[in-house]
Amino acid sequence: MSTSSHPVDPSKAIEHTQLLIDGEFVDALDGKTFETLNPATGAVITQVAEGGAADIDRAVQAARRAYDHGPWPRMKPDERAAAIWRLGDLLLADAEEIGRLETLDQGKPYSQAVGGYVPAAAALFHYMSGFATKLEGSTIPISAPGRYHTYTQREALGVVGLIVPWNFPLNIAAWKLAPALAAGNTVVIKPAEATPLSTLRLGQLCLEAGIPPGVVNVVAGYGSTAGQRLAEHPLVDKVSFTGSTATGRRILEAAKGNLKRVTLELGGKSANIIFADADIEAAIAGSTDGIFNNAGQACAAGSRLYVHDDVYDEVVAGMAEKARQIKVGDGFEPDTEIGPLVSLEHFDRVSGYLDIGRGEGEVVTGGARVGEQGYFIEPTIFAGAAQDSRIVKEEIFGPVVVASRFRDTDEVIAMANDTRYGLSSGVWTRNVSTAHTVASRIQAGNVWVNTYGVFDAAMPFGGVKESGWGREMGHEVMNDYTDVKTVCVNIDG
Known part of the structure; x- marks a missing residue:
């Protein structure tokens, strides 16, 4: 089929096929790669670095350093908001390329990717950027004997693992990444092995937006290796997974080691x-x-x-x-x-x-x-x-x-x-x-x-029964990426 009628050249070389760890695109430690295919033809698009458990370990360690010692959680809220907003702007500027990757890798119509899905992802970053300046607590009048000033504050969870499905690779990555960043978390994203390309590109745009190295890491690989290790990793504080109910159960089993927080958006039969x-x-x-x-x-x-x-x-x-x-x-x-x-x-x-x-x-x-x-x-x-x-x-x-x-x-x-x-x-x-x-x-x-x-x-999305736990989008999602700390001060002490 000739490409002359196409609005964009599908055969253009893919720029980012390595793992993104600590601000650098790198090969897998064991040098493994896997093919990603064009579902419209069955043909190989390119070879992508295949991250394994050891690569997840170094990505988590990078995210842990960035959270414990880096600037991201300590930035002024408006600085963090500005970087997330810039990421939305960069998505819009990159719509043709990232839309091309979505169509090549997942198969959805290019016109819909560029005209609908990319703008929706950008809007998500723009909307969620505002929560960086709106993570508020409350003062609480208590009845215990004495005089106390008691209040709550919302804090980031730490390192968050984001496991993204293949049906809407860019958009569901945005659903998870934007609120995680707004709260001040650092992340490791594991895209679906069938559709890694747009998420790797998104990782590059994060760096261009001024999000510091190590804050966003992207490790492509298989669920049974990379996904399993991310869900069970003792230095990961939360995992957010979208996919099948059967895999969601395996995520829960893997996450129980350190009792990490879990959000699950699972199957449906609506x-x-x-x-x-x-x-x-x-x-x-x-x-x-x-x-x-x-x-x-x-x-x-x-x-x-x-x-x-x-x-x-x-x-x-x-x-x-x-x-x-x-x-x-x-x-x-x-x-x-x-x-x-x-x-x-x-x-x-x-x-x-x-x-x-x-x-x-x-x-x-x-x-x-x-x-x-x-x-x-x-x-x-x-x-x-x-x-x-x-x-x-x-x-x-x-x-x-x-x-x-x-x-x-x-x-x-x-x-x-x-x-x-x-x-x-x-x-x-x-x-x-x-x-x-x-x-x-x-x-x-x-x-x-x-x-x-x-x-x-602005609309929360998620399920009940075996369709999952927690919500994506809207203000509700911030409850899933933050923790509440209660502070009680003895005024007379």
Whole structure:
């Protein structure tokens, strides 16, 4: 395929493929590298340094020195805020290059990366920079005998390990890095082995923004080695992980050694509910985007569709028509709307669920591979599957939605809550009472009403049940990157 029609040259050399430790790009101690592949073609993009346990050790030691002895935690709050703001500015200035890396490595459309995801990441740094000057405590009147001045203050935790997934590499790195830095922590980031390139580039931008060496370290490598060591490391005070629920359990097990703080943003099987009184055209459009965006590789994707019996046929037919019109292709092609799945391994996993789904329900549309090169799958709608079927119960993490009928509010809330997950949900209705009733009764950390998949730096995001602990973004996230110290002073002492 010629690159002449591309808005950017995908074949341009990759600048940063080494580990970033203590302000320097270095090889792994054992010299190992691994291939990172273009999911649109299966071709090798470049070789990346493969960090192991020993590399995590030296990155953690660098972060520990930077926290215990370096300037970052001791900077004036406005100085730290300015550096984080500059990082947001540098992201915007670097949008074409970092967007190119996202498309090459993860597959998402270049137009979306440059026009949407990079600006969103920059906005996150801009928003979170303000918290560096707003970490406030409170004075507390106490009733103990005597006279006391008692107050609290918020402090950084220390060294934080950030384990980032492959579905939104840049943005979820920003979700974690920005509040960690605003609080004055130092960090070691372990990007997903499938998508390390944009995070390594982000590390370079941190240095350019004036964030001191050792404050941000990036170690690419595998979860079973680098990720395991980061989660268990005795000098790491907290680990924040986004990924599967199964891996989240392993993170917890590894973290128990020094009882480090843990934030987990895990899997989802989100219910998206359309009532008969909804704006059906808007519900069809929003629900289609809510499952097929990013090729369905989103933990918050609306993968369980519950539609009132009165409008079920209309909604399913409308979504099927929109699904058939979606342009699936290489992210560098200007008209591509969704790209490939991230890897051959994941492609095989989702393809396995398509086989399962054919035996559990009816294929309304899709259900097949697109082309013979790359890891592309058609936007797929299943219907008629039982509530206890695997395609309804298990997270597929691909462009696959399962449609089911309901007749009343109690029934659909019971169906929606019949899952071990509790990340996100959608409600489509013109009835204000219905909207608030469902929002209050549904077991999910996020509820979108008459929309789906709205994210903003000011909006907390996270789940309940087996979808995780803690929150990303908004002011709530600062509770997960700071500790509270209570000081009690005897005034008469």
